[in-house]
Amino acid sequence: MEQTGYVELIGRLGAQSQSSPGASQGYHLRITSSASWNLFKEDISGHDTQLGSGTTSFVLNSWHDLSLRFVEDTIQAFIDSTLITVVSDGTYGSGQVGLLVSKWRNAEFDNFSVTSTGDNGWITIDDAILGSGVEQFNYVGSGWQSCTGCGSDLYAGSNSWDNTTNDYVTVKFSGTRIKFYGVKDPQHASAQCL
Numbered sequence: 001m002e003q004t005g006y007v008e009l010i011g012r013l014g015a016q017s018q019s020s021p022g023a024s025q026g027y028h029l030r031i032t033s034s035a036s037w038n039l040f041k042e043d044i045s046g047h048d049t050q051l052g053s054g055t056t057s058f059v060l061n062s063w064h065d066l067s068l069r070f071v072e073d074t075i076q077a078f079i080d081s082t083l084i085t086v087v088s089d090g091t092y093g094s095g096q097v098g099l100l101v102s103k104w105r106n107a108e109f110d111n112f113s114v115t116s117t118g119d120n121g122w123i124t125i126d127d128a129i130l131g132s133g134v135e136q137f138n139y140v141g142s143g144w145q146s147c148t149g150c151g152s153d154l155y156a157g158s159n160s161w162d163n164t165t166n167d168y169v170t171v172k173f174s175g176t177r178i179k180f181y182g183v184k185d186p187q188h189a190s191a192q193c194l
Contacts, residue, residue: 001060004033005102011068011075012095017044026095027051029068029077033060037084039077041091052077052085063110076125082148082158083126086136126155141167159183 001007008030017023023046030038035058039051056079058064069076073090076083097114101107125136143164149157160169161183171178 001033002106002108003060005105005107006030006032007066007102007107008098008100009066009068010098010100011070012092013098014092014095015044017046024098024100026092026098027068027070027075027089028100029066029079031056031058031064031066031079033058037077037079039075039085039087041089051075051087051089054084056080056082056084086125126158136172138170138172139167140169143167144169154183161188 008028010024011027011029013024013026015025017025023044024042025044027039027041028048030040036053036055038053040048041051042048058079065078065080067078069078073088075087075089077085077087099109099112139160139162141162141164143162144160144167145162146160147158150159151157162169171180
């Protein structure tokens with residue numbers, strides 16, 4: 001983004017209204033120059049339903065990565081390779097992709113791509129930052145800590161840990177199997193999966 005305003009990445013874009021200026025039916029990931037983000041769905045009449053929101057680090061006149069990932073009704077939103085939210089919504093099951101910029105503002109786009117995940121319904125959920133709104137993870141206890149940008153050998157460079165006995169985390173999922181990835185190190189204690 002070159003100026004104040006916002007840019008959007010739109011997924012499962014079904015239609016754009018000619019009578020409601022700017023109405024684009026689908027899922028929108030919007031990031032503003034003030035570093036606030038929104039994930040919302042919009043209908044053909046221009047009515048928005050917020051699915052997630054927050055703030056992140058975002059600098060004008062600098063390249064950033066925005067991405068949306070869809071697996072059935074699960075939607076993952078990423079900014080600069082960091083998972084910012086995971087939501088479930090089945091309103092729009094398919095569609096096109098699009099880019100949107102606030103009116104009369106300049107923005108540049110590069111390396112735009114659309115790829116099939118080909119993962120047969122598997123989704124990857126990174127806990128990223130404790131309390132970041134990733135509702136699948138519930139940390140219980142007072143000893144939990146986390147970091148981002150703490151190692152290129154970690155998934156998305158993030159890690160969460162706890163040194164307090166009897167603290168635990170639960171992971172909510174729908175399905176028949178889960179794969180859990182964590183840091184393995186001789187200096188670390190063991191964890192038990194129940």
